[in-house]
Amino acid sequence: MATEVLDSERSTVNTPNTQNVTPRDEKRKDRGKELWALLRNSVKLTTDLVKKSDVLPSTVSHGVHHLRKINHDEEILDVLYNPVAEEIVTLDNQFVRVFHKDGRRKDIVDLGESINKIIFTNHSQQYVGLWNNEEIKLFSSDLELVSTAKGQHKIHCMMYNESTSEVITSGPGNLTTWCFRYGNRYMIPHKIITEGLTCRDVFEKMALENTASRSQRCYAACGTAVAVFNLHEASLLAYKKDLHVRNITSLLFFNPLKHIITGSRDGSIKVWDEDFGIKLVFVGHHGPVTSLNLYPQV
Numbered sequence: 001m002a003t004e005v006l007d008s009e010r011s012t013v014n015t016p017n018t019q020n021v022t023p024r025d026e027k028r029k030d031r032g033k034e035l036w037a038l039l040r041n042s043v044k045l046t047t048d049l050v051k052k053s054d055v056l057p058s059t060v061s062h063g064v065h066h067l068r069k070i071n072h073d074e075e076i077l078d079v080l081y082n083p084v085a086e087e088i089v090t091l092d093n094q095f096v097r098v099f100h101k102d103g104r105r106k107d108i109v110d111l112g113e114s115i116n117k118i119i120f121t122n123h124s125q126q127y128v129g130l131w132n133n134e135e136i137k138l139f140s141s142d143l144e145l146v147s148t149a150k151g152q153h154k155i156h157c158m159m160y161n162e163s164t165s166e167v168i169t170s171g172p173g174n175l176t177t178w179c180f181r182y183g184n185r186y187m188i189p190h191k192i193i194t195e196g197l198t199c200r201d202v203f204e205k206m207a208l209e210n211t212a213s214r215s216q217r218c219y220a221a222c223g224t225a226v227a228v229f230n231l232h233e234a235s236l237l238a239y240k241k242d243l244h245v246r247n248i249t250s251l252l253f254f255n256p257l258k259h260i261i262t263g264s265r266d267g268s269i270k271v272w273d274e275d276f277g278i279k280l281v282f283v284g285h286h287g288p289v290t291s292l293n294l295y296p297q298v
Helices: 002-019 023-054
Strands: 078-082 087-091 095-100 105-110 115-121 126-131 135-139 145-150 157-161 166-171 174-181 186-193 205-208 217-222 225-230 235-240 248-254 259-264 269-272 278-282
Touching (some): 126 157, 205 248, 217 248
Antiparallel strands (some): 087 095, 095 105, 174 186, 248 259
């Protein structure tokens, strides 16, 4: 009796499936098969393309990519980024051109004098320009002339020390720090380092250790050599020579690891530790290394 019941149940279950299949159901079933076939073929095609790309040579790009180009009619002498106003400032023989960070021009200022270097001071939000390698000119945030200061020595290089809110200059046989006085309206020499240097020591590039410590060091490049200064003590700590085959054209300090990085006219880049022990050498450039910078900023 149990077997008969099961057979009866089996017949009642199977009968609707075989008797109630319509052409519409068959069409749906065929459509489902088509879609599954399309999916399988798509996955196979993608897999084949990935396999082919894996065996092809790959081009790995750096983290910096070209965004836009800002054309100038005159040769650009200097360029800087104003982090406060988020503006790009460029300098040619006489004009300062200000651009929004997206490249749109904001203003053109005629300084009336030939400035060959310009920097921005964060603490006072002012600009400092170098005129004729002799005078330092202080400008307001709107590039209006505030005052002029003349140093005891020629100036070939200039940078801002954010840790002390001072300006550092260097040139033949000297390194000088400048401080702001009288409500940031005047600049005067603070410390001048000449001991251990001669007029043949012409410093063209500088890099700075980013620290508020009294042991803060400044590095200045002359030819194939780098001089190391203690700014607080106003002293020459070391003078490392013959670091490159050709002249050093760029200089950078990497603060997290306390590494000094030098770029040369021969296209090489060298990474040094604090004692100028060589760490790494890059030789991928075909021409002079004109500039070095940190990306991202650290």
